[in-house]
Amino acid sequence: MGLAGPRTPAVHRGARILDAITTGDANTPAALSSALGLAKSSITDLVGALENGGLIGRSVDGRLRIGPRWATLSDPDEVLDRLLTACARAPGLDGHTFSVVHLFGNQIICLDVRSGRYPLPLTPRPGQRMMAEDSAGAIAILSSVPLSEAAELVRSATGHLGLSDEQVDQTLALRRRQRSAVYELASAHTGRQFARAVPGTRSSALTLHLPDRWPEPGFARKAGRALTALATDSEVGSR
Amino acid sequence: MKRSIVLSSAPGREGPTIVAGMSVRESLRQEGSQDSVRVPALARTVAVLQGICDARQPMGLAELSGVTGFPKSSVMRICHALTEEHLLIRGVDGTYALGSRVFELGSVARSHNTRLRDIGFTYPVDESFFVAEIKALRAEATALSGDLQVRCAAENKDRQSQQIRDFVAARVDLILVEPVVSEGLGAACDFAHAARIPVVAIGSAHTGADAVVATDNTRAGTLAGAALAKALAGQGRVAVVGGIPITANSDRVAGFLGAIAAYPGMTVVATSRGELDAPSGERAAEEILATNPTVDGFFASNDQIAIGISGVLSRRDLSVPIVSVDGAQGAVDQIRSGGAIIATATQDPVALVRAAIEIGSALHSGLGVFRQSHYISPRLIDVENAEDYQPWG
Numbered sequence: 001m002g003l004a005g006p007r008t009p010a011v012h013r014g015a016r017i018l019d020a021i022t023t024g025d026a027n028t029p030a031a032l033s034s035a036l037g038l039a040k041s042s043i044t045d046l047v048g049a050l051e052n053g054g055l056i057g058r059s060v061d062g063r064l065r066i067g068p069r070w071a072t073l074s075d076p077d078e079v080l081d082r083l084l085t086a087c088a089r090a091p092g093l094d095g096h097t098f099s100v101v102h103l104f105g106n107q108i109i110c111l112d113v114r115s116g117r118y119p120l121p122l123t124p125r126p127g128q129r130m131m132a133e134d135s136a137g138a139i140a141i142l143s144s145v146p147l148s149e150a151a152e153l154v155r156s157a158t159g160h161l162g163l164s165d166e167q168v169d170q171t172l173a174l175r176r177r178q179r180s181a182v183y184e185l186a187s188a189h190t191g192r193q194f195a196r197a198v199p200g201t202r203s204s205a206l207t208l209h210l211p212d213r214w215p216e217p218g219f220a221r222k223a224g225r226a227l228t229a230l231a232t233d234s235e236v237g238s239r
Numbered sequence: 240m241k242r243s244i245v246l247s248s249a250p251g252r253e254g255p256t257i258v259a260g261m262s263v264r265e266s267l268r269q270e271g272s273q274d275s276v277r278v279p280a281l282a283r284t285v286a287v288l289q290g291i292c293d294a295r296q297p298m299g300l301a302e303l304s305g306v307t308g309f310p311k312s313s314v315m316r317i318c319h320a321l322t323e324e325h326l327l328i329r330g331v332d333g334t335y336a337l338g339s340r341v342f343e344l345g346s347v348a349r350s351h352n353t354r355l356r357d358i359g360f361t362y363p364v365d366e367s368f369f370v371a372e373i374k375a376l377r378a379e380a381t382a383l384s385g386d387l388q389v390r391c392a393a394e395n396k397d398r399q400s401q402q403i404r405d406f407v408a409a410r411v412d413l414i415l416v417e418p419v420v421s422e423g424l425g426a427a428c429d430f431a432h433a434a435r436i437p438v439v440a441i442g443s444a445h446t447g448a449d450a451v452v453a454t455d456n457t458r459a460g461t462l463a464g465a466a467l468a469k470a471l472a473g474q475g476r477v478a479v480v481g482g483i484p485i486t487a488n489s490d491r492v493a494g495f496l497g498a499i500a501a502y503p504g505m506t507v508v509a510t511s512r513g514e515l516d517a518p519s520g521e522r523a524a525e526e527i528l529a530t531n532p533t534v535d536g537f538f539a540s541n542d543q544i545a546i547g548i549s550g551v552l553s554r555r556d557l558s559v560p561i562v563s564v565d566g567a568q569g570a571v572d573q574i575r576s577g578g579a580i581i582a583t584a585t586q587d588p589v590a591l592v593r594a595a596i597e598i599g600s601a602l603h604s605g606l607g608v609f610r611q612s613h614y615i616s617p618r619l620i621d622v623e624n625a626e627d628y629q630p631w632g
Contacts, residue, residue, distance in 0.1 A: 010280040011320035022347055049278035053285035057351070059597065066347045069285070073292045073337065074345025081349060082356070085412070085603065088435060104336070112346045126346035127339030160297040160330030 013038065013046055014055070018066065021056060027063040074111055074126075077201040084114045086230045087206075093226050096208060099124040101137035101195075103203040105157030106171040108135045111204070118211045121191035132171050136185035136195035137205035143176045143183060144197035150175060153203050182224040194220070196227040206231050280317065283309055287317050288326065288341065297334035350604050355413050355596065356385040359406030362417040363394050363483065366515045366543060367567055367632035368588060369417060372441065375592040376415070383596075385412075394483065394514065396423045403427035407434050413599040414438045418445035421486050437602035439595045442586075443487035444612070449602055452595040455614040456487045456564070459584035460494020460538075462619040463562040466582035467499070467536045470560045474504035475535030480523045480548065481512045482540035491564050495538045508534065513544035520547020528555070539563035542570035542583055549579040566620055568630040575625045582621040588631050590615050 016036055020026040026035040033043045047064065050056040054069030072078070080100055087098040097116035101108040110128040122130075132138035142150045154171045157163070163171075176183060186192045195207040208223055290306040291298050300318065304311040318335050321327040325340040360376055362369040373389055380387040388411065392399035399419050406414045407430050414431055418424060418440055428438045428447025440448035443456075467477065479495065482488035499505045509527040513519035520539060524547065527534060536559060539545035545563035552559050559579060563570060566585030573580040594613050620628045 008280050008316045008320040010278050011284055011317060012324065014278075014281050014284065015324040015326070018344065022344070045277040046281070049281040053281060055281075055285065059351075065351050066344055068348055068351075069289075070341065070344035070348040073288055074342045075349075076292055076295060080345075084349075109342065111342055112349060125343075127342035129339070156296050157330075157336075159332040160334045160336060162331035 021064050080112050087114045090226050099207045101205055103141045105161040106132050106167050108138045120209050134187040134190045136183050136193035137207040139174050140183040140195040140197045140205040141203050181228045194223045196231045198231050283317050297336040299334045355383055357411040358413050359388045359411040360415045361390045361392050361399050361402040363419045364515050371588040371631045375589040379596050392419050394419050396420045400427040407431050412603050416440050417442045421445050439599045441595045443485040450598045450611045452613045454586045455616050456490035457494040459564045459617040460491035461498045462584040464495040464498025467562045468502045471536050473502040476508040477536045478509040478527045478534045479538045480544050488540045491540050517543050517547035520544035521551050524548040524551035537561040541565050542567040545580050552579050568632040571630045584617040584619050
């Protein structure tokens with residue numbers, strides 16, 4: 001453990017509690033005390049502080065679980081609940097995988113996933129980062145705003161990621177000249193995707209991930225219509 | 240001016256809020272819980288994560304220190320620890336952004352807490368118990384920042400079926416049903432399932448619901464039966480007044496009969512059926528007493544029926560004990576004042592609603608539920624504990 005380890009043990013102990021709850025190893029204070037080898041009084045204090053901050057919560061039967069604050073921290077635009085729920089109800093797209101991605105410099109961050117049952121070249125996972133060039137979502141985000149705004153979006157992470165001007169230009173070059181509701185990409189790394197920018201957000205896109213060989217003819221048109229409907233229905237403040 | 244950072248324990252619910260101009264530390268001192276004081280590093284962790292989230296861009300230590308009001312050295316230690324835990328990621332310029340673990344945990348939380356926004360609730364009649372449920376539902380909907388649509392079925396099965404279909408057409412996220420019947424709502428529920436909208440029964444099971452949340456009605460009937468047996472010293476002629484044809488009422492009656500079966504001196508001399516209001520109890524009592532003038536005790540399926548029976552007994556100047564189920568204000572008032580109603584087994588509309596919302600949230604988010612039936616234990620309210628009990632109605 002580095003510099004911070006010995007000085008902030010509560011943070012690391014809190015993280016171990018989150019791990020234990022997430023994996024299902026322990027979901028009561030007594031079980032946490034046993035699993036982590038900490039005194040019950042310490043667990044009581046830690047659980048109380050985590051609960052007070054919304055980092056853990058309790059189900060109806062009193063069992064501990066991951067708290068609602070993580071959902072809001074990872075979704076400041078508050079679009080994921082509605083969007084991913086709508087995906088589950090999307091007619092004709094049953095079994096497919098959807099993700100919502102956020103543009104971060106020349107990368108995209110996967111905010112959350114509605115996993116389907118079809119095998120994909122790369123299975124998207126929450127928190128996963130990948131290069132913008134491998135994401136239809138990045139193309140959709142960059143193409144749906146004016147160039148100046150796209151440049152601002154990419155440059156907002158320039159310092160953090162250490163991007164050169166050339167890398168910024170390469171990212172902006174992903175913009176499609178012809179604007180469209182839905183953008184398609186076939187990437188060797190991440191497979192075939194359709195994506196649409198999420199209205200009401202600055203830098204998020206809904207992505208539909210397809211297996212390499214998807215046999216259904218005319219699917220692109222159907223996917224486009226479905227993504228448009230989903231993104232529009234889920235627009236921030238639409239209800 | 241410092242940015243506003245919310246430290247509430249659950250987004251959408253009330254909690255300590257850091258207002259503009261007030262540092263996180265000042266707010267914690269004023270409003271923070273004892274747990275936060277005992278583990279200040281975790282309270283600071285929340286503030287640091289929220290600060291970066293609100294900024295929507297990477298933040299340096301100095302900026303984070305300014306936003307949170309914590310010393311820079313403290314923010315640095317927190318950020319280092321959070322980076323080791325993959326809750327933050329440090330950039331080449333020393334700024335911090337949210338790390339992959341935040342999104343992983345966000346996904347887990349979302350699967351538990353997928354936010355319900357639009358909830359439809361259909362109930363049998365404007366009776367105090369359902370009014371209490373509606374009040375609890377409105378509180379839950381407000382906490383969820385959601386919308387609640389409420390429809391009264393007027394004890395009509397076809398009307399309730401249509402209301403379920405209307406909720407589907409309105410694309411609600413969850414349909415809650417206090418059923419007027421146990422059978423006959425299946426087709427409407429199938430319509431909801433086709434639209435992938437979960438249906439949760441409250442109060443009583445019905446065909447087609449994905450899950451049911453109810454009082455342990457058998458236990459409630461058992462408690463009431465034991466109370467009447469005690470009042471009659473195990474001897475007497477009793478009358479049973481059931482309710483509308485739902486499982487909750489048949490369970491209560493079964494529980495009552497099971498309890499008095501242990502007393503050979505107790506016999507059921509009359510049965511009748513009431514509905515959800517006091518007049519139905521009056522009618523049932525008049526019918527029973529017309530043919531059985533020497534009834535020693537009554538069981539009523541709900542407190543409204545019991546209140547109706549009590550009125551009839553009072554007019555006839557009869558001193559006959561009544562036991563029932565609900566724990567409503569009117570019944571508890573009689574218990575406290577020495578009226579005909581001597582005991583009632585409680586229902587808890589707030590607990591029912593909360594459990595239904597939680598199960599509905601899990602179903603709405605695509606998760607299954609471990610138990611499709613959730614039964615809440617009742618307690619018996621009698622003269623011994625009525626003063627301490629807070630009725631819901």
